[in-house]
Amino acid sequence: MNSIVISQDCPLLYSSLMGSDYLFRDGVGVKKLQEKYGVPSGINMNGTDLIPEVIDALKGRSVILIGATEENVNSAKSELYISGYNVIKAINGYEKKENILREMSNLKENNVLVIIGMGTPHQEIIADEIFDVLKGNEISSLIISGGAIIDRLAKSVKRSPDFFVKYHMEWFYRLCREPRRLFRRNLVAVVYLIKFYVLHGKSKLINKVKLVIYK
Numbered sequence: 001m002n003s004i005v006i007s008q009d010c011p012l013l014y015s016s017l018m019g020s021d022y023l024f025r026d027g028v029g030v031k032k033l034q035e036k037y038g039v040p041s042g043i044n045m046n047g048t049d050l051i052p053e054v055i056d057a058l059k060g061r062s063v064i065l066i067g068a069t070e071e072n073v074n075s076a077k078s079e080l081y082i083s084g085y086n087v088i089k090a091i092n093g094y095e096k097k098e099n100i101l102r103e104m105s106n107l108k109e110n111n112v113l114v115i116i117g118m119g120t121p122h123q124e125i126i127a128d129e130i131f132d133v134l135k136g137n138e139i140s141s142l143i144i145s146g147g148a149i150i151d152r153l154a155k156s157v158k159r160s161p162d163f164f165v166k167y168h169m170e171w172f173y174r175l176c177r178e179p180r181r182l183f184r185r186n187l188v189a190v191v192y193l194i195k196f197y198v199l200h201g202k203s204k205l206i207n208k209v210k211l212v213i214y215k
């Protein structure tokens with residue numbers, strides 16, 4: 001839901017979302033929007049569950065991690081290495097964009113899996129640029145953006161208790177743990193969700209949002 005909200009005022013993010021090969025639903029808010037507009041919502045494909053499965057399914061590929069702090073991205077690299085994965089680069093999320101793109105332009109390995117955890121909209125925007133750089137060098141890649149996934153792979157951030165996961169209330173658990181960081185984001189998301197319902201089919205904003213959820 002956060003990505004949809006931010007994309008309304010961020011053309012680069014909106015372009016990235018619409019240009020991606022796949023968009024996965026993450027959260028009850030998006031599900032409610034899809035149900036409102038008659039779009040099949042499918043299952044909740046949050047990055048916490050999905051990305052480790054993708055990494056496991058593509059175990060033979062070289063992996064690149066981008067995001068989090070220097071300490072956490074290297075911890076994530078070590079955790080994956082111990083489990084038998086080939087992590088060829090680990091770049092912290094605070095590195096300058098031009099340096100990250102330079103690292104990618106110097107890449108020699110082909111058929112790489114790039115995991116980006118930098119938060120929205122930064123991860124989606126740089127994912128587009130990384131894809132263009134690798135494609136220009138004729139390097140095949142699968143690029144996935146996943147918010148706090150690097151921290152989770154590093155085991156520095158724990159999953160919400162099973163109760164909150166079962167009843168789709170992980171957002172509430174995280175809000176209670178990090179109220180300063182997440183209060184405004186969750187409040188804005190709720191306001192937008194109400195606005196979508198009230199203005200259903202009556203504004204350009206709604207039509208723009210519908211494009212994203214249909215994608």
